Amino acid sequence: MAHLELQKALAAQGYVADDDLAMAVHLALALGRPLLIEGAAGVGKTDLARVLAHVQETELIRLQCYEGLDASQAIYEWNYQRQLLSIRAAAEDGETGRSVEARIFSEEFLLERPLLKAIRQAKSPVLLIDEIDRADEEFEAYLLEILSEFQITVPELDTITATSRPIVVLTANGTRDLSDALRRRCLYAHVDYPDRTTELAILKARCADIETKLAGQIIGFVQSLRKEDLEKTPGIAEMLDFAAALSGLGIADLTQDPVALQACLTTLLKTQSDRANITTEVAQRLAGKAA
Amino acid sequence: MSRVTKFAARDPGPTARMAGFMAHLRDNGLRLGVGETEMGLAALCHVQASDPSQTRPALRAICCGSADDTARFDDLFDAFWLNGGRVAQKTIPSQSPASDHIHSSRNASGQDEAGGSGTPTVPDGGEGEADADGQGRLQASLHQAKMKRDLRDLVQPEDIAEAQKIAERLGTALRHQRSRRRKQARKGDQIHFRKVMRQSLATGGEPLSLPLKQRPDRPLKIVTLCDVSGSMTTYAKVFLAFIAGLMRADQTFDAYLFHTRLVRIAEALRDKDALRALGRLSVLADGFGGGSKIGASLDQFSRTYARRFVDGRTVVMILSDGYDTDTPDMIGDALARLKKRGCKIIWLNPLKGWDGYEPVARGMAAALPHLDLFRPANRLDDLAALEKELIRL
Numbered sequence: 001m002a003h004l005e006l007q008k009a010l011a012a013q014g015y016v017a018d019d020d021l022a023m024a025v026h027l028a029l030a031l032g033r034p035l036l037i038e039g040a041a042g043v044g045k046t047d048l049a050r051v052l053a054h055v056q057e058t059e060l061i062r063l064q065c066y067e068g069l070d071a072s073q074a075i076y077e078w079n080y081q082r083q084l085l086s087i088r089a090a091a092e093d094g095e096t097g098r099s100v101e102a103r104i105f106s107e108e109f110l111l112e113r114p115l116l117k118a119i120r121q122a123k124s125p126v127l128l129i130d131e132i133d134r135a136d137e138e139f140e141a142y143l144l145e146i147l148s149e150f151q152i153t154v155p156e157l158d159t160i161t162a163t164s165r166p167i168v169v170l171t172a173n174g175t176r177d178l179s180d181a182l183r184r185r186c187l188y189a190h191v192d193y194p195d196r197t198t199e200l201a202i203l204k205a206r207c208a209d210i211e212t213k214l215a216g217q218i219i220g221f222v223q224s225l226r227k228e229d230l231e232k233t234p235g236i237a238e239m240l241d242f243a244a245a246l247s248g249l250g251i252a253d254l255t256q257d258p259v260a261l262q263a264c265l266t267t268l269l270k271t272q273s274d275r276a277n278i279t280t281e282v283a284q285r286l287a288g289k290a291a
Numbered sequence: 292m293s294r295v296t297k298f299a300a301r302d303p304g305p306t307a308r309m310a311g312f313m314a315h316l317r318d319n320g321l322r323l324g325v326g327e328t329e330m331g332l333a334a335l336c337h338v339q340a341s342d343p344s345q346t347r348p349a350l351r352a353i354c355c356g357s358a359d360d361t362a363r364f365d366d367l368f369d370a371f372w373l374n375g376g377r378v379a380q381k382t383i384p385s386q387s388p389a390s391d392h393i394h395s396s397r398n399a400s401g402q403d404e405a406g407g408s409g410t411p412t413v414p415d416g417g418e419g420e421a422d423a424d425g426q427g428r429l430q431a432s433l434h435q436a437k438m439k440r441d442l443r444d445l446v447q448p449e450d451i452a453e454a455q456k457i458a459e460r461l462g463t464a465l466r467h468q469r470s471r472r473r474k475q476a477r478k479g480d481q482i483h484f485r486k487v488m489r490q491s492l493a494t495g496g497e498p499l500s501l502p503l504k505q506r507p508d509r510p511l512k513i514v515t516l517c518d519v520s521g522s523m524t525t526y527a528k529v530f531l532a533f534i535a536g537l538m539r540a541d542q543t544f545d546a547y548l549f550h551t552r553l554v555r556i557a558e559a560l561r562d563k564d565a566l567r568a569l570g571r572l573s574v575l576a577d578g579f580g581g582g583s584k585i586g587a588s589l590d591q592f593s594r595t596y597a598r599r600f601v602d603g604r605t606v607v608m609i610l611s612d613g614y615d616t617d618t619p620d621m622i623g624d625a626l627a628r629l630k631k632r633g634c635k636i637i638w639l640n641p642l643k644g645w646d647g648y649e650p651v652a653r654g655m656a657a658a659l660p661h662l663d664l665f666r667p668a669n670r671l672d673d674l675a676a677l678e679k680e681l682i683r684l
Binding site: 003024028031035068080083087088089101104138180183187 | 322323324326327330333334337338344345348349351352353355356357358360361472473484485487488491492493495496497498598602603631632633
């Protein structure tokens with residue numbers, strides 16, 4: 001599938017990707033490389049993985065990273081409760097120690113966590129490693145090993161080799177620098193806030209029933225709002241909420257009802273000081289420009 | 292008219308062109324290897340290789356590694372592939388002397404512009420006699436060393452011994468950083484189930500003993516950056532002794548000097564003979580007591596050494612008065628970049644010890660939002676008093 005076809009397929013699922021991103025995804029699929037997507041919060045990094053899984057008609061396996069993430073949550077863990085019960089039962093049945101051991105450290109007692117699950121699928125799943133920059137450096141190093149070998153060693157069992165190579169998508173929003181080693185292993189795409197046309201296309205794809213005039217106003221308003229000095233710049237998800245709120249209130253023109261517009265701003269502005277900064281006058285000025 | 296670069300007839304083919312492009316990017320500061328060249332060629336098999344609108348995003352996905360790279364890529368791409376139909380003389384640029392900021396202690400500001408010609412600087416890791424290339428150093432000192440000083444007059448070996456004790460105490464104070472990941476321990480707050488299973492096999496499923504897990508203490512690294520510009524000369528004695536002590540306290544610690552440029556001094560200071568260590572330092576600290584470029588030095592540090600030596604378990608300690616000849620924004624930007632590596636930043640300012648001092652130096656004001664700790668220090672006692680603060684960090 002060439003990158004333009006992929007772009008269309010993504011668009012059919014309601015995800016508007018620009019040329020750069022579509023090409024990066026296309027190459028990640030063609031070359032079998034992990035794809036690292038970086039960008040501000042709310043530009044649709046995570047959503048891309050979800051839509052990609054749809055397009056590829058495969059499962060999405062998600063690993064949310066956080067500081068202190070360890071093997072028992074990311075890779076596998078033994079089902080201790082079952083093991084304990086099983087040992088007790090075996091003692092009553094008079095089973096020998098050796099056979100008990102072989103039994104309780106078998107597949108049956110293994111709890112799969114996302115990474116192990118991802119390499120044991122029949123069909124290549126999309127493995128989303130979300131917010132990799134939140135995990136610590138040790139985990140990053142471990143991940144590198146898995147991403148290059150696609151095999152996991154469980155000491156009690158054996159080395160488990162991938163039955164299918166997952167399509168790996170990593171996301172980061174720059175809370176810390178990632179290691180060069182990880183960056184070099186991945187293809188890279190930087191996703192920015194979309195430009196006017198792209199964002200309009202996104203809005204049309206997600207809310208088909210919105211009027212063209214209002215859609216244009218919404219996008220204009222949100223785009224100029226992003227240029228204001230805000231603590232938390234509204235992302236695409238916020239823009240869609242905003243559009244939903246406006247059409248929910250039955251507003252057809254942004255400048256028509258300042259009170260309602262101000263009320264709808266709750267969907268865009270998420271901190272106290274941002275709310276205070278965007279007063280009715282500022283909002284009206286932005287809406288006036290957008291109209 | 293085609294804007295596409297024409298390659299000379301003797302050009303060896305696409306592989307060489309791709310290698311040339313990678314070399315071109317590398318020259319412009321992108322960090323690429325042979326792997327990327329290979330991947331780039333493989334990628335071209337999956338797109339219309341003759342269409343720049345496809346090859347551009349394809350190569351961008353492969354060659355870029357950060358938002359900065361992405362922003363610069365278009366220009367670099369145009370410069371190599373679309374130079375307006377001119378003939379590219381050489382596909383692969385000739386080997387230019389690698390400017391290795393990490394190892395070379397003498398990339399003086401004046402030499403950077405002259406880069407490309409002259410003898411390649413051989414990285415020596417700061418070891419051995421540094422005056423090996425007499426010519427280059429003489430030139431550098433003409434520009435820079437307004438005042439040359441023997442640090443042995445400034446710092447006495449006895450001071451170092453005392454400073455070392457303090458440094459060791461500070462080092463242990465910093466060790467109290469807890470790891471997030473639990474390990475088996477005799478006393479702990481969680482049960483180590485994996486171990487319980489193994490042990491209870493022997494007792495027929497009865498978990499007689501309960502092994503525990505605990506979050507172990509992890510060592511923190513200290514990286515010191517010491518300002519030895521003119522305004523800091525009075526305090527250099529204390530600080531250098533302190534750094535020398537610090538280097539001896541732990542092998543993983545790291546140290547740098549800066550005035551108008553940045554010099555790594557960790558290796559020199561680890562010399563077993565304290566006096567000889569200072570001698571080696573004097574050689575390195577050429578330019579001591581001159582002007583100060585804090586912003587540029589921190590910027591260079593955050594782009595070069597920090598990528599290798601600074602991580603989430605590092606404390607960066609800056610010893611400076613904040614009087615800078617660069618724009619204050621540079622300090623702020625450099626510290627922000629440094630902070631992104633996850634480290635803690637401590638700034639010790641000798642002037643802050645004065646009564647009624649306010650951080651009005653604009654550089655200092657720009658730095659403040661990025662600091663985890665901002666303290667006065669101009670005597671060894673002050674440094675020793677830091678112990679309590681560091682535990683809390």
